[in-house]
Amino acid sequence: MPSTKKLVHYRAAQFSGPRRLRPPVRSLNRSIEARVEYEQSLIDQLVKDADTRRALLASPFGPVDPLSVWHDFDHLSHDYTELTPERLPRWKDVGEFLKFHALFQVALIFGGYSFTVRVRPDLEARWIRDGKDPMDRIRRETRKALEAQGLKDLAYCLVVENRTRRGSRTKLHFHGFLLAEHPIVATKFKVAMERAVAKHPLGRAAAGVSPKAGPEIDLVPCYDVDDGSKRGRGRWVSYIAKNALKGDKQLKRKTFMSLEGIQTAREFWALLREEPPE
Structure with a gap:
């Protein structure tokens, strides 16, 4: 099963x-x-x-x-x-949903950044043309770029989507967050994402991005609010997972959490359950 x-x-x-x-x-x-x-x-x-x-x-x-x-x-x-x-x-x-939440609470305690990364349209078109799995390509390209920036053991997670909250089709992008006690880690992450999937070496025109479009990457410190809606605390986690349970022929798998992220979430969960250290 x-x-x-x-x-x-x-x-x-x-x-x-x-x-x-x-x-x-x-x-x-x-x-x-x-x-x-x-x-x-x-x-x-x-x-x-x-x-x-x-x-x-x-x-x-x-x-x-x-x-x-x-x-x-x-x-x-x-x-x-x-x-x-x-x-x-x-x-x-x-x-997996609760693991995301556990990691997000760690980010709120020790420092972290929420991000949105827009995949280059030319890359998305190439992957579709070649029959490549977008999630697989994003994982491969981001992993290589992070290692090049010295962030091999970064704790982070992401959710890939190609639809808006209302369900209409949009360009391929992904949301997520990372643990970063120091701003330099966030800066290196941004550079890695730019080189991996967000920016074309020859500029926006070569990538198929409008000159008037917004930034390829949004990166802000993690924060939390409770606005009284159905989803309570951990608003960012609820937001990034909003389309994860919706069917999509192009995106068979939409979520990813790094090994370091999983281990960090597990340690935090052990603290909540007051388990003795392993």
Whole structure:
């Protein structure tokens, strides 16, 4: 049975063989959607509890260690918070959506940058013409460019899309975020993305980009807000994943998290569950 942990939309055409042996695609997709809703509720409650602990600890103890608000190490907050470590799923049961959220919280604590990268239209056209998987090409090109900038072990994730929030077709691009305590890391990342997929060596005309178009790359420090909508905290994660569960023949796989990003998210999750160090 295919996993329901990935941010993916299954299509019946992906599976072959006798009908009775094929997985129930509609049920699979509904299960993935339900998992995302559940994981969003978990992160909402975790952040709410962290806010409560921060408020309780700030007055008697002065400045609060950012990590201390994420677990029940004290007795002050026990009666005011809702999630206890034993109620959190084990790492092996955590889905991709929640892993993104965990990494984003680390970015908020230690420093990080959110980004949007627009893929050169000429590259997109070439990949389509040659029958290449856009996600595979983006992963390959960005990995090489990051290594060239000395960022081989960068913790980051991204989601590729070619549609707007309303579902209309748009140019290929991807959103994501990276951990970067120092601004120079963000600068190197921007240079890497420009060279990998965003800027043509001969200029915008050669890339098929209008001279009046906006910047190829948007890069801003990570921040979080709660605007009272269906999606609570971790707004950027919810935004970048908005089209991940929608079917698309061109983009069979849309998400990626680096190995360093996965490991960092796992360590943060172990902190929340108050697990002993390995």
